[in-house]
Amino acid sequence: MHSYSLIAPAKINLYLEIIGDRPDNYHELAMVLQSISLADKIDIRSIGIESIVVRCNHPLVPADEANIAYRAASLMSKQFPEALVRYGGVEITIHKHIPVAAGLAGGSTNAAAVLVGLDLMWELGLTHGELEELGAQLGSDVPFCIGGGTALATGRGEVLSPLPNLDHIYVVLAKYKNLSISTPWAYKTYRQEFGDTYVTDTEGQENSRQRVHSGPIVSAIAHHNHAEIGKLLHNDLEKVALPEYPQLLKLREAFASENVLGAMMSGSGPTMFALTESQAQAEEVEAAVKAKMADPDLEFWIAQFNSNGISIAH
Numbered sequence: 547m548h549s550y551s552l553i554a555p556a557k558i559n560l561y562l563e564i565i566g567d568r569p570d571n572y573h574e575l576a577m578v579l580q581s582i583s584l585a586d587k588i589d590i591r592s593i594g595i596e597s598i599v600v601r602c603n604h605p606l607v608p609a610d611e612a613n614i615a616y617r618a619a620s621l622m623s624k625q626f627p628e629a630l631v632r633y634g635g636v637e638i639t640i641h642k643h644i645p646v647a648a649g650l651a652g653g654s655t656n657a658a659a660v661l662v663g664l665d666l667m668w669e670l671g672l673t674h675g676e677l678e679e680l681g682a683q684l685g686s687d688v689p690f691c692i693g694g695g696t697a698l699a700t701g702r703g704e705v706l707s708p709l710p711n712l713d714h715i716y717v718v719l720a721k722y723k724n725l726s727i728s729t730p731w732a733y734k735t736y737r738q739e740f741g742d743t744y745v746t747d748t749e750g751q752e753n754s755r756q757r758v759h760s761g762p763i764v765s766a767i768a769h770h771n772h773a774e775i776g777k778l779l780h781n782d783l784e785k786v787a788l789p790e791y792p793q794l795l796k797l798r799e800a801f802a803s804e805n806v807l808g809a810m811m812s813g814s815g816p817t818m819f820a821l822t823e824s825q826a827q828a829e830e831v832e833a834a835v836k837a838k839m840a841d842p843d844l845e846f847w848i849a850q851f852n853s854n855g856i857s858i859a860h
C-alpha cells in the first residue's frame with residue numbers, strides 16, 4: 547500500500563520518580579506509563595519526490611526538523627536509503643487532538659506512528675525491538691509509544707517492562723489552553739533544587755529501580771487494585787511545576803476533592819488528570835471541576851486507558 551492511517555495514543559504517567567543523573571546529562575528515571583484513548587491520527591503516503599512534507603491542523607506544530615515526526619521520517623530515510631529511492635518521499639498529515647507541550651507525549655507518539663507507518667509502507671519488516679531502538683534515538687518516550695499499554699519504564703524512559711493491562715479505568719484530563727511547560731525546564735529546575743538527593747552510583751541506581759519494580763504501585767497494577775493505584779500516583783516533577791504555577795495546584799485540589807481514585811500532573815505537565823471507575827463518574831467530575839474553576843481557559847477531555855500503542859486506523 548502507498549498510504550497508511552495510524553492512530554497515535556497519548557500517554558499519562560501513573561508514576562514518575564527521578565532517581566539521579568546519567569552520564570549523557572539525562573535523568574535516570576523509574577516511571578509507570580499508560581496509553582490512553584485520546585489520540586492523534588497520522589496519515590502517511592508516498593509522494594513522487596524524495597522529500598519529507600509535514601502538514602498539521604494545529605498552529606503550534608512545526609512542519610520542519612523542529613517536528614519530531616519529521617525527524618522520525620528523516621531518520622528512516624537515512625537508515626533505509628534504498629526504500630526512499632524505491633518508494634519516493636513521504637507526506638505526513640497530523641490530525642492533532644492531543645494538546646501540545648502538555649506532558650502527554652503528543653510529539654513522541656506522532657514520531658512512533660511515523661516509524662510504524664514507514665516500516666509498513668516500505669515493507670521493511672522491522673522487529674518491535676528494532677523499531678524501539680530507532681525510537682530511542684528520537685526521544686525518551688518514543689519507544690513506549692510504539693507498543694503502548696501499561697509499562698514500567700527505566701533508564702531515560704526507553705527501557706521497558708510490560709505490566710498487566712488496566713482495562714476499565716477512565717481519565718479526566720484538564721489543561722489551561724495558554725499554559726505549556728517545557729520538559730527541559732522542568733528537569734533542569736528539578737536538578738537545581740533537588741540535585742543533592744540524586745543517587746549517583748550504579749549500584750544505588752539499580753537498587754532504586756528494583757525498589758520500584760517490586761514496589762507497591764507495580765503490585766497494585768498486578769492485582770488490578772484501582773483504588774490503590776489511585777492512592778499511589780506519584781510524580782516528582784510536581785515539586786517544581788506546582789510551586790511555579792499555583793493555578794495547577796488549585797486544579798489538582800479541585801480534582802482531588804471529587805469522587806476520584808486519585809489526581810496528579812502528567813509528565814512534566816501542565817496537564818492534570820484524575821482517574822475514575824466509569825465514564826459516568828468521569829463526566830460528573832469534569833462538570834464539577836469545570837463549575838468550581840470557572841475558567842474559560844481550561845480545557846477538558848475524557849478518555850479511557852488503552853491496552854495498545856500505535857495501531858492502524860480502520
Ligand code: C5P
Nearest residue numbers: 572573575685686687702703729730733
Ligand atoms: O528525550 P526527550 O527529547 O523527550 O527529552 C526532553 C528533555 O527532557 C531532555 O532534553 C532533558 O532535558 C529532559 N529529560 C531528562 N531525562 C530524561 C528524559 C528527559 O533530563 N530521562
